[in-house]
Amino acid sequence: MKIDEICDDFEDLGDPTDQMQYLIELGQGLGGLDARYKTEDNRVQGCQSNVWLIASPDEQNPAAMKFEADSDAIIVKGIVAVLLAAYSGRTPEEILAYPIDEVFERLKLTRFLSPLRSNGLHSMVKRIQALAQHSLAA
Amino acid sequence: MSALNVEEIRRDFPILSAVGETGRPVIYLDNAASTQRPRQVIEAMDRVYETCYANVHRSGHGFSAQTTALYEASREAARKLIGAKSSSEIIFTSGTTAGINLVARSWGDANLKAGDEILLSVMEHHSNIVPWQQLAARRGAVIRWIPVTDEFELDLAATPELLSERTKIMAVTAVSNVLGTINPVRLLVEMAHKVGARILIDAAQCIPHEETNVQDWGADFVAFSGHKMLGPSGIGILYGREELLEAMPPFLGGGSMIRSVTLEGFTPAHLPAKFEAGTPPIAAAIGLAPAIEYLQQVGLSQVFAHEQMLALRAHELLKEIEGVRIFGPSPERKAGTVSFTMEGVHSQDIAVLLDRISGIAVREGHHCAMPLHTRFGISSSCRASVYLYNTLEEVEQLATAVKKARLMLL
């Protein structure tokens, strides 16, 4: 799914219950990660639930990056799905320049991450940016 | 039915009618983390700032005298609340954590040597674990653990074997902040004293909710926090028996804790100033007295009965929900803290839905008790904890909201 579609859908759902349901469904729809990738190295620090995130080159566009992630909490997984939609398929340069705050603003995502609030969200973004940096340096 | 007039009590707490993010007043069930405060406390703190604020115990002017008198009145209120013999035994700290650290540092460093033992329980809050682990590392001491039974209680049968003449101190909680288990403090004190050990009671979850007398307990040290008992955050109490505190070296050095200072050294002040270095959180300390007064006026035995009634209802309703597992003894044997998990669902998902959709504030996570969670094979739980201003209706809404969350998540 494209990030713009997600944002549009989300805005159409005015009601918090429907929005939460939507995030849950995004989470349920996200493939997840094979157990062998759920390592301490791939775990994003700063999240109260476990979030694992890995990057690989995009098969369709080798200049771009592909992200896969998983979480043991389904709402967080839904939020991870939003992040993947925003970042996957972009080049490292695009990732580093991407205005993710605008997406957060449209989705009011930081409010949905309660009780861990925005802390975990920013940790995930930082991890994605770090992986992009790493790929640039490589 | 409860003997408390909850409607009247609620009117004293402005925040309980404040509109939350859902557009309705928040149902506040996170009292074990921190309680709310009545206007009597808020106003007392404002009044100090507006009428007589100055530093305490320092200057001779009128403001300082007035503020100092209020500050000391709070100490006296705390002394009476817990039945301490003398106000010298009431040390202002920043909270339970600071009190335990003070004992571990000051008493612990002076009294423990390599091979000595510290006895803790598996149900302790991290603030009654880590300071002892640090002490053990400094002194080469050994920590032993009182196990928790499958019935969520301390394994008292196993405890005597864990005590010996090597045990120098036992440190246990009076009430578990996760399970709500009420521990038999007097029995534990007897066990510790029998082998000549000292005992510290973490009373953070006890003194706010039930009548307590530290002399009846016979405990050597007792620590608790103001913010868990309608009082301000940043202030707490460490009680210590006078002869122990007298013999202990000061912990923090600085202003107020000295009698005299020369280039060669210092002589410490008398109790309780010896342990109160630096400018304390003055307004917070002063706000503690009206909080104590409030609880005493309502009556702590009524508060306790009210909480038990709410916990009983919470147990009844939550148990009916498929997949819910409650971690704690049956409600007539515990305090108003109800921790639970739901099969197949992460606790965080429940807590987020309770908050975002139903406007119910609970805590989710390990509640600063990771060893206890590990003991029961879980990494997190949801915790609803009630206080005197919570209603049966709120507890019923909690159960309804948990059911709704389950439907959304499964």
Ligand SMILES: Cc1ncc(COP(=O)(O)O)c(C=O)c1O
């Ligand atoms: C049993 C117990 N001990 C210690 C603490 C620590 O209290 P504070 O954070 O006020 O120092 C808490 C509360 O968080 C608690 O519940």
